[in-house]
Amino acid sequence: MAAVLTVLFNGIAYGFLLFIMSVGLSVSLGMMNFVNLAQASFSMLGGYAMVAATQRFGVPFLASLPIAFLAAAAASVLIERLVLRHFYDTDDLTQVLLTLGLVFMSIAAVTYFWGGSYQRFDLPAWLTGQQDVLGLTLETYRIFLVLTGALLAALLIFGLERTRFGAMVRACVDNQRVAGACGLNTQLIFAGAFAIGGGLAGLGGALAANLLGLDPNFPLRYLVYILIIVSVGGMGTISGTLAAGLALGTADVMGKYYFPQFGGVAIYAATVAVMLWRPHGLMGRRA
Amino acid sequence: MSAVPEWFAGKARWSGFEIAFWCALAGAYFLPNIDIALLSQIFIWGLFAMSLDLLLGYRGIASLGHAAFFGAGAYCAGFLGKYGWGEPVSGLLISMLPAAALGWLTGKLVQRVSGVALLMVTLGLNLILFDFVQRSTALTGGDDGLQGIAVDPLLGLFRFDIFGRTAYWYSLGALFALFVFLRAFVHSPFGLALTGSRENARRMIMLGSPVEGDISIVFAVSAAAAAAAGALLTQTTQFVSPATLSFQRSADVLVMLIIGGAGRLYGGLIGALIFLVMKDWLAALSPVYWYFWIGLLLVLVVSFFRKGVLPSLETGMRGLIARLGKARGGGPPA
Numbered sequence: 001m002a003a004v005l006t007v008l009f010n011g012i013a014y015g016f017l018l019f020i021m022s023v024g025l026s027v028s029l030g031m032m033n034f035v036n037l038a039q040a041s042f043s044m045l046g047g048y049a050m051v052a053a054t055q056r057f058g059v060p061f062l063a064s065l066p067i068a069f070l071a072a073a074a075a076s077v078l079i080e081r082l083v084l085r086h087f088y089d090t091d092d093l094t095q096v097l098l099t100l101g102l103v104f105m106s107i108a109a110v111t112y113f114w115g116g117s118y119q120r121f122d123l124p125a126w127l128t129g130q131q132d133v134l135g136l137t138l139e140t141y142r143i144f145l146v147l148t149g150a151l152l153a154a155l156l157i158f159g160l161e162r163t164r165f166g167a168m169v170r171a172c173v174d175n176q177r178v179a180g181a182c183g184l185n186t187q188l189i190f191a192g193a194f195a196i197g198g199g200l201a202g203l204g205g206a207l208a209a210n211l212l213g214l215d216p217n218f219p220l221r222y223l224v225y226i227l228i229i230v231s232v233g234g235m236g237t238i239s240g241t242l243a244a245g246l247a248l249g250t251a252d253v254m255g256k257y258y259f260p261q262f263g264g265v266a267i268y269a270a271t272v273a274v275m276l277w278r279p280h281g282l283m284g285r286r287a
Numbered sequence: 288m289s290a291v292p293e294w295f296a297g298k299a300r301w302s303g304f305e306i307a308f309w310c311a312l313a314g315a316y317f318l319p320n321i322d323i324a325l326l327s328q329i330f331i332w333g334l335f336a337m338s339l340d341l342l343l344g345y346r347g348i349a350s351l352g353h354a355a356f357f358g359a360g361a362y363c364a365g366f367l368g369k370y371g372w373g374e375p376v377s378g379l380l381i382s383m384l385p386a387a388a389l390g391w392l393t394g395k396l397v398q399r400v401s402g403v404a405l406l407m408v409t410l411g412l413n414l415i416l417f418d419f420v421q422r423s424t425a426l427t428g429g430d431d432g433l434q435g436i437a438v439d440p441l442l443g444l445f446r447f448d449i450f451g452r453t454a455y456w457y458s459l460g461a462l463f464a465l466f467v468f469l470r471a472f473v474h475s476p477f478g479l480a481l482t483g484s485r486e487n488a489r490r491m492i493m494l495g496s497p498v499e500g501d502i503s504i505v506f507a508v509s510a511a512a513a514a515a516a517g518a519l520l521t522q523t524t525q526f527v528s529p530a531t532l533s534f535q536r537s538a539d540v541l542v543m544l545i546i547g548g549a550g551r552l553y554g555g556l557i558g559a560l561i562f563l564v565m566k567d568w569l570a571a572l573s574p575v576y577w578y579f580w581i582g583l584l585l586v587l588v589v590s591f592f593r594k595g596v597l598p599s600l601e602t603g604m605r606g607l608i609a610r611l612g613k614a615r616g617g618g619p620p621a
Contacts, residue, residue, distance in 0.1 A: 035403060086590070092402050093349040097545055098589045100538060104582025111575055224414065224534065231407045264418050272411040276396060279404035 006136055007257050008250060013142035015249020016149025017211065019242050020204035021222065022229040023156065024076075024197020030173045030236015031190055032088050037099035038079060039201050040219035040226055041106035046072040046202025047209040047218065048110060051119045061124050065206055072202020073195040080194045085187075103219050111216045119214040145207060152200070156238050169193050173236045225252075228271045234284025243283070299474040308553070309463060316455060323455045325567055329559050330458040331519050334465060336543045336555025338512035343541075344550030345473055346505050347485035348397070351406045351537055352413025353513055355393075358532030359386040360514025362420065362427065365527040368436035375438050375522050379461060382518035383511040390510025394503030410534065417532040432528030436521065447523065454523035461519055465512055469552060472508065481505055542581070546588050548597035557597050 025039040046068035053064040079102065087095055127141050160166035168189050171179040180186045205218070212222070225248060233244030251267055259266075274282060312330075315321055335357055342348045363382035372378055397408050420427050427433060440446045440453075447453045472478050483491045484498045491498050521527045530536065539562070547558025565584070569577035592599040 029403070035406075083586070083590075090589075092406065093343075094589050096349075096351070096406065097541065097585055100542075101582040101585030101589070104578045104585065108576045108579030108582065112579075116575060220535075224410070227407065227410070231403055235403070261422065265415050268411045268414040268418065272396075272408050272415070275404045275407045275411070276400060279400050279402070 002136055006138065007254055009136065009138055009146070010142060011250030011253035012246060013145040013149075013249070014211070014253050015246035016145055016153070017204055017208050018222075018225055018229055018249050019245030020149060020152060020207065021201050022226045022233075022245060023238060023241050024194070024199075024201045025226055026230045026233065026235055026237065026241040027169070027173075027193050027197045029230060031169070031176070031193060033092075033235075034084065034088060035092050035095040035099065036084065037096060037219075037223055037227075038076075038084075038102040038106070039198070040223040041103050042072040042076050042198045042201040043205030043208070043222065044106065044110060044214070044216070044218040045075055045205065046199075047205035047214040048114060048119070049202065050206035050209060051121050051214065055121050061127070065203060068206035069199040069203045072205070073199030076198020076201075077191060077195045080191060080198075103223070107216045107219060114216070116216055119209065121209065123210055141210060145211070148207065152203075153238070153242050160238055165189075165192065228267070230281075232271055232274045232281055234281030237281075237283045240281060240283030244281075295474070295479065299471075305553075312459060322567075324451045325563060327451055327454050327458045327523060329556075329563050330455075330462045331516050331523075332540065332543060332563060333556035333559035334458075334462045334519070335513055335516035335540050336547065336559050337466065337469060337552055338509045338516065338555075339540055339544050340549055340552060340555045341469060341473070341505060341509040341512065343544065344552075344554065345478065345485065346481045346502065348502065348506075349406060349541075350409040351534075351541070352409035352411070353509075353540055354532050354534070354536035355409075355413040355416045356386045356390055356510035356513035357517040357520075357536065357540075358416065358420065358529075359389055359510075359517065361517030361521045361527045361531040362433065363514065364518035364521040365433040365436050368438050368522070368525070369433060373437045375457065376442070378438075378522065379515055379518045383514045386514030386517075387507045387511040391503045391507040393510070394506030397506075398499045398502040410537070413532065413534060413537055417529060417534070420532055421529045427529070430529060432526055434526070436525045436527070438522050438525060447525070451523070458519050458523060461515060465515055466552065469508075469512060473552065477501075477504075542585055546584065546596060548592075548599070551597060554597045561596065 021039070021043045024042070025036055028034045028036045028039075049071035050061075050064045050068040053059040053067045054061055059067065083098070083102070087098055090098075123141060127144055129140050130137050131140050131143060132138075133143070160169060168179070168184055171182070171184060172186050172189055172193075176186055205214070208214075212218075229241060229244045229248055232248075233240035233242070248267060251270075252264070255262060255264075255266060278284070312326075315326060316323060335353075338356070339350065339353045342350055342353075360382045363385055364378050367373075367378045367381060372381075393409070393412060396412075397405055400408060421429055423429070438447055447457075473481070480491065480496050481501060483494075483496065484501060488498045517531055520531065543558035543562045544555050545558070546561055547556065548554035561584075562581070565580065566577060569580050588596065
């Protein structure tokens with residue numbers, strides 16, 4: 001029983017990571033109906049920013065996380081203003097191809113600067129080892145991940161439901177034209193939301209580097225999972241993305257432990273079934 | 288009264304450009320220093336991209352999982368070769384059948400979804416097949432691929448030699464035969480109805496055209512053509528691995544089609560030519576970074592030639608001809 005609970009806990013930790021990496025895409029899809037695969041590249045960028053800060057400049061791990069957030073947020077705003085905003089009125093496929101091109105470029109660029117091998121870095125001593133919690137032996141880093149993820153999810157949901165900026169974002173998700181007609185600067189709000197989403201992706205990448213491994217192929221490896229989470233959870237809903245992220249994380253880890261012969265088939269089949277049953281995602285509203 | 292059928296018939300007629308294009312492909316073999324292995328790859332990928340064009344270009348259905356059909360054909364041809372059916376031409380034709388059935392089913396599944404959901408369903412189906420093949424090591428050899436595929440001499444006369452001469456003519460012949468079929472298909476009334484559904488599905492329903500049922504048929508035809516490309520790859524290399532089914536392959540073929548231009552069959556061929564020649568050239572320059580330039584090309588193509596290289600060239604040519612005509616004093620007939 002304890003073993004099952006430990007595996008479940010690991011799955012939840014993984015799910016929170018996936019949630020942090022995906023939530024930005026959920027917002028951009030919900031607001032602008034923009035399929036931004038480059039989200040996965042922002043995650044990778046955050047990871048490399050963290051590694052560079054801690055390994056090259058000796059920044060402590062905790063302090064390197066905001067750096068990863070800011071680096072990815074800055075990059076996402078830059079890309080959004082320079083490239084992506086010209087493609088808001090195009091179809092899904094064009095957006096997929098455009099951002100896939102950006103992903104290819106980011107992979108090659110990162111290989112150029114950092115080489116193709118996995119990045120190695122050391123966690124601070126207080127995050128390594130294991131802790132006994134309620135009779136379970138859990139890895140300290142995963143506990144840290146779950147706490148961070150839960151805190152971020154709570155902040156995001158609170159921010160979206162209770163703050164002025166959150167209300168503006170929700171207005172834009174619901175009906176961008178009417179929101180604009182009411183005097184909201186939708187472009188600015190979108191750029192802000194996009195920056196937060198990109199920054200979170202970067203933070204997710206920095207947190208994931210230790211657990212998932214960081215190399216130039218990181219975006220391609222997690223792109224499919226990010227897409228599944230966002231489309232299954234429902235675009236533009238934080239809680240849907242959170243639920244889908246946790247479900248996918250637990251299903252993936254539990255599946256690998258207990259049903260290794262099935263691999264990802266169950267997850268992919270569930271995705272196909274959900275998409276056929278509810279094309280806008282489980283918690284998505286009808287567009 | 289007969290102007291409209293005549294216009295369509297004119298569209299279906301072979302132009303001098305087309306005849307020259309196919310003669311050039313055949314003639315390329317005799318050029319000195321030509322890389323015929325690369326050209327054979329271009330034919331196979333070109334056929335694959337052409338099959339996707341049927342879906343995307345003519346019916347407006349995007350698929351992120353077209354490698355599923357390519358891989359189905361590749362594995363089918365592999366199994367045939369491994370278990371004693373070495374005759375290549377009939378093997379190629381047989382390999383198209385399971386994929387066609389798979390495509391028909393996929394069409395049935397996706398006929399009501401669109402946009403992101405459609406991309407996710409096709410991607411998901413592709414991933415399921417990939418995972419299954421990769422894990423069924425007893426059946427497929429898993430990541431090591433299927434070994435020991437024997438292919439008989441083509442027509443009982445030409446062995447598949449290590450220089451790829453037979454492979455060249457075989458893939459070119461198969462490509463041309465399928466192209467002629469697909470060309471007739473898209474110019475048939477059924478093919479024209481597909482284009483109509485792409486442009487305005489509601490209006491086609493008003494005209495009494497079975498818009499949704501058509502999707503599974505075009506999926507089946509497209510899947511069969513993709514499977515033929517996969518079978519060609521297996522037969523000419525005598526090897527098949529799960530990479531034939533990978534998401535990477537699905538993405539690459541989409542990139543080729545978009546670079547070349549969707550909606551005119553030749554776009555896939557031109558796209559495969561540009562992509563593979565570029566890859567060959569860039570990978571020789573820098574084996575690690577060539578994907579950067581493919582990515583940049585993709586970004587530039589969707590930014591500046593929204594319709595792909597071939598249609599943009601066509602528009603440019605037409606503009607030039609019109610201008611020349613005006614300069615001579617007589618405009619082109621309206």
